[in-house]
Amino acid sequence: MFFWTAANFWLIPLLPLAASLLILSFAKSHRGAAVGLAVLGQLAALSISIAAFAWTLQTPGARALQNFTWFSFGDQVVRLGCVLDPLAAAMLVMITLVGFCIFVFSKGYMAGDKDFSRFFAYLSFFSAAMLGVVISNSLLLLFVCWELVGLASYLLIGFWIHKPSAAAAAKKAFITTRIGDLGFFLGILWLYKSTGTLLFYDNGNGCLESAGLLAIGSSATFIALLIFSGAVGKSGQFPLHVWLPDAMEGPTPVSALIHAATMVAAGVFLVARVYPIFSLGAVDGVTPSLTVVVWVGVVTALMASLIAIAQADIKRILAYSTVSQLGLMMVSLGVGGVAAGIMHLLAHGFFKALLFLGSGSVIHASHHEQDIRKMGGLRKLMPVTFVTYAIGMMALSGVPLFFAGAWTKEEVLHATAHWPKSQAPHYLMLAGVVLTALYMTRQMIYVFYGDRRSKETPHESPPIMTRPLILLAICTIGLSAVLTPAWPWLHSYLSGESAHLDFSQLIQPMLFVSLALVAAGIGLGVLLYRRAGLTDPLQQTQPALFRFLENKMWIDELYAYTVVAFSKGAALVSSWLDRFFWDGLVRAVGGIGGLFGSFSAGVDERGINAGVDESVSGTRGLGRLLSLFHSGQIQLYLGAVAVAVLALLLFYAWLA
Numbered sequence: 001m002f003f004w005t006a007a008n009f010w011l012i013p014l015l016p017l018a019a020s021l022l023i024l025s026f027a028k029s030h031r032g033a034a035v036g037l038a039v040l041g042q043l044a045a046l047s048i049s050i051a052a053f054a055w056t057l058q059t060p061g062a063r064a065l066q067n068f069t070w071f072s073f074g075d076q077v078v079r080l081g082c083v084l085d086p087l088a089a090a091m092l093v094m095i096t097l098v099g100f101c102i103f104v105f106s107k108g109y110m111a112g113d114k115d116f117s118r119f120f121a122y123l124s125f126f127s128a129a130m131l132g133v134v135i136s137n138s139l140l141l142l143f144v145c146w147e148l149v150g151l152a153s154y155l156l157i158g159f160w161i162h163k164p165s166a167a168a169a170a171k172k173a174f175i176t177t178r179i180g181d182l183g184f185f186l187g188i189l190w191l192y193k194s195t196g197t198l199l200f201y202d203n204g205n206g207c208l209e210s211a212g213l214l215a216i217g218s219s220a221t222f223i224a225l226l227i228f229s230g231a232v233g234k235s236g237q238f239p240l241h242v243w244l245p246d247a248m249e250g251p252t253p254v255s256a257l258i259h260a261a262t263m264v265a266a267g268v269f270l271v272a273r274v275y276p277i278f279s280l281g282a283v284d285g286v287t288p289s290l291t292v293v294v295w296v297g298v299v300t301a302l303m304a305s306l307i308a309i310a311q312a313d314i315k316r317i318l319a320y321s322t323v324s325q326l327g328l329m330m331v332s333l334g335v336g337g338v339a340a341g342i343m344h345l346l347a348h349g350f351f352k353a354l355l356f357l358g359s360g361s362v363i364h365a366s367h368h369e370q371d372i373r374k375m376g377g378l379r380k381l382m383p384v385t386f387v388t389y390a391i392g393m394m395a396l397s398g399v400p401l402f403f404a405g406a407w408t409k410e411e412v413l414h415a416t417a418h419w420p421k422s423q424a425p426h427y428l429m430l431a432g433v434v435l436t437a438l439y440m441t442r443q444m445i446y447v448f449y450g451d452r453r454s455k456e457t458p459h460e461s462p463p464i465m466t467r468p469l470i471l472l473a474i475c476t477i478g479l480s481a482v483l484t485p486a487w488p489w490l491h492s493y494l495s496g497e498s499a500h501l502d503f504s505q506l507i508q509p510m511l512f513v514s515l516a517l518v519a520a521g522i523g524l525g526v527l528l529y530r531r532a533g534l535t536d537p538l539q540q541t542q543p544a545l546f547r548f549l550e551n552k553m554w555i556d557e558l559y560a561y562t563v564v565a566f567s568k569g570a571a572l573v574s575s576w577l578d579r580f581f582w583d584g585l586v587r588a589v590g591g592i593g594g595l596f597g598s599f600s601a602g603v604d605e606r607g608i609n610a611g612v613d614e615s616v617s618g619t620r621g622l623g624r625l626l627s628l629f630h631s632g633q634i635q636l637y638l639g640a641v642a643v644a645v646l647a648l649l650l651f652y653a654w655l656a
Contacts, residue, residue, distance in 0.1 A: 015045045068081065099257065099261050109364055153262075153263050176240050245552070248313065252360030261353060264322060271293065301323075313370045321355075339491050346479070350476045354469060361466070365378075367458075372447050375447045376446065385466065392476065407480055408483060433514060433521065442525050487500075
């Protein structure tokens with residue numbers, strides 16, 4: 001079984017892709033068949049992913065490769081391939097399991113939608129594209145799947161096409177990520193020029209192996225930063241983060257899939273996959289490209305945490321928390337904590353899916369109300385949603401000891417504390433821990449505690465929606481068992497080391513620091529928001545600051561008045577030049593050409609042609625005249641001779 005999996009793991013993304021194509025081809029009008037195909041495709045991918053994960057456990061340090069020639073031109077050969085290693089296997093299990101829960105939840109959440117079947121076709125396509133990114137052993141194949149992820153996000157963010165805001169958000173996401181992808185594509189070209197291959201692993205000749213890294217040489221910084229620009233776009237890092245909160249315009253299951261298992265995870269995964277390029281030539285683990293990664297992550301994490309404090313939309317708060325957590329993961333990768341960053345990415349996939357689906361349950365029960373200020377008192381009305389949401393909230397906030405997010409966040413903070421270049425990222429991330437606990441406590445109090453601030457009376461969601469919440473909550477708690485410092489199994493699995501059980505490792509200063517910071521954030525949140533109403537307490541005490549944060553630091557407006565305004569201005573100038581300058585210039589040149597054409601036509605018709613025609617007519621007349629003397633009658637010729645002789649005689653006589 002494991003041997004078959006190692007040879008056929010490339011089937012994993014093809015199964016949901018096949019489900020998507022079958023739904024679009026044959027099941028668009030059959031809702032039951034559509035959801036059945038989607039769920040079965042995802043379940044089959046999950047089964048093979050678990051088998052692939054088991055193969056990596058059975059064969060430590062092994063790497064399964066499936067490389068093949070795509071096409072050749074001249075003496076150049078373009079090869080693609082798939083890879084199965086611990087990084088890919090762990091991501092495969094997380095994506096397929098979280099995706100499966102989202103698919104099941106969607107059956108209940110989207111039950112009344114008229115485009116139910118099309119929705120599941122797009123979900124399957126989204127899952128297939130992301131799974132393709134994970135197993136790619138070629139940067140070119142990864143880029144192809146990367147762009148398919150972007151296409152799928154465009155289709156799903158704008159799924160409710162009748163909403164202008166959804167259509168605008170889909171276009172914003174698509175265009176913004178394309179900006180980063182342009183740099184990514186240039187990095188791919190530069191890498192191919194330097195190494196002659198885009199395969200990651202190829203028996204020692206891949207671009208991430210010794211021969212390829214030697215060929216990259218001094219170009220590593222520029223190639224790494226170009227590739228990182230693609231990760232900045234996909235993972236919503238500053239300054240290309242503006243699309244991610246607006247992606248909330250899509251259905252809530254789409255938000256869960258984007259923020260937990262697919263699109264935003266792609267950027268962090270990309271940096272982890274090509275990390276040897278980022279770290280090439282490192283001195284004490286520091287390179288210029290990794291330093292950029294660290295500071296972009298720091299700015300993103302803090303900025304998003306601050307903005308989340310002043311948001312009222314339940315999904316936008318979670319969206320900014322995703323931006324912040326992705327920034328934290330980037331910081332971890334930048335300081336050398338690759339395993340810690342990926343561990344946090346895996347844990348985040350479970351608890352963020354739990355939170356988004358929980359918010360979907362709240363929205364569904366609240367008659368599609370998303371403003372937390374109009375909720376309240378749902379704790380007793382929706383007990384399952386409340387308990388599971390609280391688990392997700394505590395995991396995101398970093399509450400020890402039984403929540404996965406606490407251990408992974410502690411690992412990240414531990415990695416930042418040992419960065420030799422600066423301690424500033426470490427202390428700034430500690431501030432981020434407090435902010436995360438603060439805005440999540442605010443959300444919990446507004447949604448689940450206090451009095452009802454709406455006339456509607458919500459009720460618990462149906463089992464088809466609550467069961468995935470329970471499963472994700474179990475995974476969030478259960479995953480912590482392999483993340484603790486006492487038995488850091490997942491860290492060892494990702495880093496290729498051996499794990500040992502040592503309970504003394506639980507007593508670490510950083511753990512108590514994290515506990516104190518989380519307690520401070522939650523305590524401050526309770527103190528500020530325990531009696532909150534329709535008006536936010538921060539808005540009452542600091543209206544200018546609150547307005548600044550509520551308006552997302554006016555970054556969108558800044559772009560509107562600079563980048564967008566410049567683009568519009570350039571478009572207007574181009575339009576004016578096209579209509580009046582270039583068009584006029586073309587018309588002038590055309591007029592001059594027409595004038596010369598008319599003159600040439602006059603000379604040709606009235607001069608040359610007329611002269612030739614007259615010459616031809618004269619020649620023809622002369623010919624006709626001369627033809628009279630060539631009638632063939634002898635008597636006429638003799639008569640002419642006689643007349644000529646007579647004339648000659650008379651002429652001689654006159655001369656005499």
